[in-house]
Structures are given as structure tokens and as C-alpha cells.
Amino acid sequence: MGQLKKFVKVAVIFKAGKITPVWFEWNNNKYLIDKITYRWEERKGRSQILYFAVISNGELYQLQLDTENFVWDIKHEITAKEDFV
């Protein structure tokens, strides 16, 4: 599993108290979110972090929002396909 941490710009819809990311810009590319596969949250010190596992173009990404400062972060999940070789 590989991890790349970069700043990311995320467009979201706020509806009925729920945040739904719809696209994000990262490394000068725009990614449309095809599916949110999972949501969860974690308390880190004074911050509440919201996590979203999302699929864009068949790739899995993990977006995370720090609700303390509204900063988004991203992790590109490379799945363990190599284990099948």
C-alpha cells in the first residue's frame, strides 16, 4: 500500500447535516468522485477528522477533513494487487 500526502481541493455538498465530496483537485488534475465506498470519523486531540474512502476512475482514494481547521488531506490507496502475482 502506498501513500502520497499532498494538499487537495475538494468540492462538497452539504445536505441534511451530511458532507458529501463530489470532486477533488490534486496534483493539477481534477477527479470526479464516482462512489463514496465508506465514511468514518476519528477524534484526534481537539480535532474531529472525517474520512471518506472514494473511487475515482477505478482508483481508491482516502479523503480526510479536519473539522477544526477545514483542511482536507488525501491518501492514494494502492491496493494489494501485487499479492496476487
Added chain:
Amino acid sequence: MILHIDMDAFFASVEQSSNPDLKNRPIAVTGSEKRSVIITSSYEARHFGVKTGMVIPEAKKVCPHLIIVIANFEKYASTSKKIMEIFKKYGVTEVFSVDEAFIDIGNESPSYIATSIKSEIKRQFGITCSIGVGKNKTIAKLASGSNKPDGYFVADSFDKIRDMPIDEVCGIGKKSSAKLRLLSINTIADFVNKEEHVLKKVMGIHGIRLKLALLGQLPEPVNPKHPAPKSVSNSMTLPHDIWSWNDIQRAIFQLSEKVAFRLRCYNLWGKKVSLYVRYKDFEGFCIDKKYYQYTNNEQEIYQRSLDLLKNVRLTKPIRLLSVSVTELAPAKQLSIFGQKNTNRLEAIDSIRRKWGFNAVTWGILLNKYEHKPPISPAWRPERY
């Protein structure tokens, strides 16, 4: 009626739901990539013989194409909390562990509630659960385990459970089960038909209680307030084998700190301290001592653990350490600390409750170990 809901291969299912590439594939969830054991595995992996507790090379041997996924305990805890909130809509709920709960549904229709719960969990999280229905908790739990995964089983009469093997009953461990089998008690029917004095001899008063429970004659009410724990322990597989006395001391202090904090969260004191040491070759030993004075102070637990270890000659590098405190008593029965000490610990605990456990720690532990302990079976949403 009582419902018992048991999430199917919970951690593995959450990972498969998060990452579609893992769906229908044999995956195993572990604490870390190298020095850890299998915490749980998907049903696809279990089919090949992958079992909880196996080390990774052992699991890869039986299932060469096994995918290892590093556990994300925050993800599981967050999911568990939300699932428990769903359960609470249907009746009084007792959280039994991170992935199990009992619900007292009164006279409501169990099939309607079970269908509603299953579909809501599937819709929100993309995972499945198995639900058992019974007159009491023992029968409901037995029923949920009889038809996994994604099962539903109503044990509304004794005939439905009579032929089940005795070791499937919650409360009958490996040792008791072996003893019962020696007496030709193999099924639940064999168990309840046995004379009470025999069951009492093998399992004590618990044997008689269990017989009544299996016959549906013991009510076992669902209790939303958890009973106080009988022991508090924390263990740690170290990032690398340790041998120096400084490293050992530091690791023990880290464990003592966590145990002490959890004791104080429960408002409990304990007087027996146990230390378990596992060497790098997986051999291990446990030492314990009962002290006159109760404690829930990390420095005291640490000092007692070190005293235990000072009487032992360590022969090999250490892979895992565990500190436990047992023989617990509630705070109101005791008054052993000076006001100054109590205030300091209360200040530390209040910071941790507000900002998380790692918000404050002792200087000796700073930048030493980044350890995220796995969720213990006793984990509850409101527990530590």
C-alpha cells in the same frame, strides 16, 4: 424476546466494503505488516483455513494469495458506534463487544426487526450481520452463531437447539468442554439432561445457571449498563524485539499508564498485578503478585511490575509484554491516596477525556513508541 446481533467477520467486512478491490477475496486483518498475528479474516480466507491468531507466514502457507490489510481501529470503532445507535432504536440494548449486542424487543415481531436492522446496516455500511432470537441472552447468542454469515435463526423452542454441540454455548470454554466430553456430554440435550450435581462438579454454580438458561428458565435481562470489568489489561507487540533494561522499563511504563487510566475511568482500584512476557520465539511466562494495597496509579503499577520482573532471569529478547490488574474494587470502598496525588491524576484524566489519550503523557515515553493497541473484546463505545 431477545435478539443477539453478531457482525460477520466485522473488521474484514469493513475493509472489503471500503475497498471494492478486496470484495470476495481472501483478506486478513493484522495489527501491523510484519510482527503481528491475524486479528480476523474474511470468509473467503477462512475457507482456506486462515484462523485468528495465526502469524502471517503461517496464514500465507495455507492461503498463498491472502491479502494482508493493516487494521484501522478508528474506522471499526466509528462504525461500531453508529451500528449500536441503530440497535438502540429497536429496544433496550446491551453492547456485548465491538461487534455484538443484545436487544430486548419485548413482544415486537423479531422477523420484522431483524429484517429492518439487516437492511439498514447493509445500506449504510455495506456489511452483513447474523441475528439470533431466543428467550434469553444465552439462547439468542447460540442462535446467531448457528447460521453465519448473514443468518437469521429463531430458537423459540428447546428442540431447535437440543442437538447443537456443547462447545458452541457462550460460557463453555475449551477446558470445560473437554471435561464435559469425557462425561459423554456432547450436545445441549446431553448437558441439560445431566444431573445438577455433575454439572456443579465440572463447572461450579455456573453449570447450573447455564442449564437453566439453556432451558429458557433463566431470564437474563438485557442490561444497558455494563457490569464492571473483572480485570484491566493492556498488551503490546513491540515494533522490534527488545533486550535492554531501559527499553523493557519504558514499555512496561507505557502499559502501566494505559491500564491505570482505564482503571480510573471505571473508578476501580486493583491489588493484584500480573506481567506476561513473550520471547521472540513465542515462548512466554506470566508472573503475578497480590499486594495488600489497592492502586490505580501508573507509577505504582509500573513499580509492582518491575518488582515482579526483577525476580526473573530473562533469557531471550522480548517480543510482547502485557500488564494486567485484577482483584478490583470500586472507589467508594477505598481511600488510599493523598489529595495531591488524586488531583494530579484527575487533571491528567480530564485532559485525556477531552483531547484523547495521547494528549498528555510522561516524559519517559515521549517519542519512543507509537503504539496503537488493538480493540480488545471488551471495547464499548463509552469505554477506553
